Every structure is written in structure tokens, then in C-alpha cells.
Amino acid sequence: MFAVPRSSSPAPSSRATRNDVARLAGVSPAVVSYVVNGTKKVGPDTEERVRAAVAKLGYRPNPSARALRLGSTEMLGMVMPSVINPYFAQLAHEVELAASKRGYTLITANSDSSIATERTQLEHLAARLVDGIFLCSNVFEPDLRDLELASIPVVLLNHSAETPARDSVGVDLLHGADLAVEHLASHGYDEVGIVIGRTSGDEEDGREIGWRESVDRLGLTPGPVARGPFSPDGGYDAMRRLLRAGTVPRALFVSSDQMGRGVLKAAHEAGLRVPEDLAIVSFDGSVDAAYSWPTLTSVAQPLSEMAEAAVEALLGPPHEPRHLVMDTRLVIGASCGCGTLTGHSANR
Known part of the structure; x- marks a missing residue:
């Protein structure tokens, strides 16, 4: 041997x-x-x-031992309605960049726009002992009592309404809708309709409220309202219903760029020219708007600023809960009729 x-x-x-x-x-x-x-x-x-x-x-360092030593897993969680939606993918990327600057890793999870799935994903993140969670919720007032009991802080992100005792970050949807309607009115349209996404809790979306208030303020005729999911299919089906009913207005405010893509597809199939026959302004300012044809004029949300504010709210010094509202801006494409001004940003 x-x-x-x-x-x-x-x-x-x-x-x-x-x-x-x-x-x-x-x-x-x-x-x-x-x-x-x-x-x-x-x-x-x-x-x-x-x-x-x-x-x-x-x-390989033992992450559990490190977490015990530091009193932190150095991980944050983020739950959003759809990880394949370019708007939320871009927002998650900005949050990841902002968290990385502070030495934190981001774990993302998809709720599929389901309240039940959202709750399950929050439970999974809590079980992984994340140091905090960014929640793009499907409802205006999510139930977060279990996270409170676990002492896991939460920031409601992409959240338009103020929620008592909770940090939240979002944009003024009413003002964003007003930007869109006012811009369409500046092209001479006296009737503006809306294609609006449905919320999981069936609450009235701020974009619809803003559209209605803006139409009234400007003395315009409120056009038809078509509803559907916040997706290309939702926009496509909503536009198809308007076409079948023969109620397509000359101008439409569409509540998301994803829905805007669907509206464009249905309009093209029906032989409608955009913007010659139908002018469109959408919402979000995502990559969908820039790479649609024609390019969508869109009310853009400041994703980088929203992400930085959310990370600061979660990891910054202790403070009283607050609702941070960011400004939107109108990014001019070709779908509204501005033509050669494609890519120009207009702030109000």
C-alpha cells in the first residue's frame, strides 16, 4: 500500500x-x-x-455568517406587476443601480398583476431576510402587516397616492394626464378620448381623473372611454372595440406606452394613419415609446430620480413617513402630429 x-x-x-x-x-x-x-x-x-x-x-464566504456579523443581508427586494414590461424593467434597473451604490444587491419578483401572487412574493422575500422591500403594488393600499411584524421596512414605489404611515414615491398622474390632453388640444383637437388600464383593485386611476378634469378645464368634448389591462393586448383589444363601435375619436390619450403599442397595431390593421387620422399621446416614456412606429409622444416618468428617492427613503436616516411626488415631462414623438420634432423634450 x-x-x-x-x-x-x-x-x-x-x-x-x-x-x-x-x-x-x-x-x-x-x-x-x-x-x-x-x-x-x-x-x-x-x-x-x-x-x-x-x-x-x-x-466562498458564508453569507449567513456575514449577515449575522453585520446585522444585515445587504439584500433588498422589489415586487412589480410585470418584469417583462419595459417600464418596470427599466425602473428595476434604476433601483438596482441606486442600491448598488450603497453596497446592496436587489432581488426582483413578479406579481403578474395578482394581489394573491404579490402577497406570496412578499412572503418569499421576507423569508430571505431582505433588509427592505420596494413594492410596486397592484392596489393603492396593500396589506403589509406581516412585514411590519417582521420589522422589514417597505417603500411603495410607482405609487401615486399618499399612504398614511408609509413611505411612497410616484408621480402626479393628474398633472401628467393634463400635459397629454393639453398637448393634443394645442394641435386643434376639440375631442379627446382615452384608453385606460384597469387596476387590480378597480380603483379609479389618476390618469383618468386627470383626463376628465383637463377636458373640462379646456372646454373640450370628452371622447369615448375604452378599458383594458396595462399591456399591448389590452390596448389592442380596447382599440378594436372603438373601431367596431365606430367611435374612434381624432385624438386619444393612452394610459401606458405598452397599451399605446397595441392601439397602434389595431389602428394600422384598420388602415388608420397615425397621426393623420388619429393622434396619440401615451404615458410612461419607456423604450416602447421610442421604438414604436410612429414614435409615441409620451408623458415620461423620471425613473432614475424615483429610484434614488426610493432607496434614500429605505436606507437613509430615520424620518417620518412621506409621499414624494416627482415631475413628469412630455417627450415629443411623431404620434401626436409634431413630426419633425421627434425626440424633443418639453417641460412644463
């Missing part, structure tokens, strides 16, 4: 520890932590030895 030589390295099947790395590199466990976590500078030769030992042993 051959004798098996002893090694100071752990057996391949065992998990290397920080002490194993320290012994192999000839340093203290504290120095290993400095290098792995980037918390303190060490000499270049020392750092090279530690990193070589880490690579040889396949060392």
Missing part, C-alpha cells in the same frame, strides 16, 4: 473556511476578511497570496 501524504489543505469534499485560507496564505483570518470584503487595504504581495489561496481552495 502507498501512504497518502498529509496536506494542510482541506479535503476537496469539505468547504474551505476563512481559517483554511489564512493558514495557506500565511496571514491572519482578519487579513483574509480585509481582502475578500474589500474593507481595508493590505500590501500587494499579501493580497496576491490571499487571492491565490482563495482560488486554490475554492473558498
Whole structure:
């Protein structure tokens, strides 16, 4: 029999520890932590030895131990209605960037616009001991009592209404709708209809309220109202209903860029020219608006500013709950009739 030589390295099947790395590199466990976590500078030769030992042993820090030591998992959660909606995907990206600046990782979850699924996703994030949650809820007043009992702070993001005892960040939907209607009126349209998305709780959306108030203020004729889900299919079906009923107005305010894509498709299929036969202004200012044909004039939400404000509300100094309202701006495309002004931003 051959004798098996002893090694100071752990057996391949065992998990290397920080002490194993320290012994192999000839340093203290504290120095290993400095290098792995980037918390303190060490000499270049020392750092090279530690990193070589880490690579040889396949060392991976224990996240549970780190979380226990720091009193934080350094993870945040975000629940949104649809991760494939470009608006929410872009918003999540901005939140991830803002959280990363503070050393936090973001976990995203999809609720599929379902209140029950939203609650389940919140439970999953709580079980992972995240340090806080950004919730783009399907309802205006979500039930967050379980998270309160678990002492997990929540910021309601993409939230238009003030919620007592809760931080929230959103935009003034009424003002955004007014921007859209006023712009269509500036083109000479005296009747403006609306294609509006349905909320899960059936609450009246601020964009519809703003559309109605703006039409009244400007002395316009309120055009037809067509409803559907906040999706391309929702916009497509809503527009098809207007076409079948013969009630398509000359100008439409559409409550999201995703719905706007659907409206454009149905209009093209029916032989309607945009903007010659139908002028459109949508809402969100997402990539959908910029890459539709024609490009959609859209009321843009300031996603980067919203994300920064939400992260500050969650991770900043203690404060009384507050509702932060961001300004919208009109991004001019071709769907309203401005033509050569495509890509021009107009602030009000």
C-alpha cells in the first residue's frame, strides 16, 4: 500500500473556511476578511497570496455568517406587476443601480398583476431576510402587516397616492394626464378620448381623473372611454372595440406606452394613419415609446430620480413617513402630429 501524504489543505469534499485560507496564505483570518470584503487595504504581495489561496481552495464566504456579523443581508427586494414590461424593467434597473451604490444587491419578483401572487412574493422575500422591500403594488393600499411584524421596512414605489404611515414615491398622474390632453388640444383637437388600464383593485386611476378634469378645464368634448389591462393586448383589444363601435375619436390619450403599442397595431390593421387620422399621446416614456412606429409622444416618468428617492427613503436616516411626488415631462414623438420634432423634450 502507498501512504497518502498529509496536506494542510482541506479535503476537496469539505468547504474551505476563512481559517483554511489564512493558514495557506500565511496571514491572519482578519487579513483574509480585509481582502475578500474589500474593507481595508493590505500590501500587494499579501493580497496576491490571499487571492491565490482563495482560488486554490475554492473558498466562498458564508453569507449567513456575514449577515449575522453585520446585522444585515445587504439584500433588498422589489415586487412589480410585470418584469417583462419595459417600464418596470427599466425602473428595476434604476433601483438596482441606486442600491448598488450603497453596497446592496436587489432581488426582483413578479406579481403578474395578482394581489394573491404579490402577497406570496412578499412572503418569499421576507423569508430571505431582505433588509427592505420596494413594492410596486397592484392596489393603492396593500396589506403589509406581516412585514411590519417582521420589522422589514417597505417603500411603495410607482405609487401615486399618499399612504398614511408609509413611505411612497410616484408621480402626479393628474398633472401628467393634463400635459397629454393639453398637448393634443394645442394641435386643434376639440375631442379627446382615452384608453385606460384597469387596476387590480378597480380603483379609479389618476390618469383618468386627470383626463376628465383637463377636458373640462379646456372646454373640450370628452371622447369615448375604452378599458383594458396595462399591456399591448389590452390596448389592442380596447382599440378594436372603438373601431367596431365606430367611435374612434381624432385624438386619444393612452394610459401606458405598452397599451399605446397595441392601439397602434389595431389602428394600422384598420388602415388608420397615425397621426393623420388619429393622434396619440401615451404615458410612461419607456423604450416602447421610442421604438414604436410612429414614435409615441409620451408623458415620461423620471425613473432614475424615483429610484434614488426610493432607496434614500429605505436606507437613509430615520424620518417620518412621506409621499414624494416627482415631475413628469412630455417627450415629443411623431404620434401626436409634431413630426419633425421627434425626440424633443418639453417641460412644463
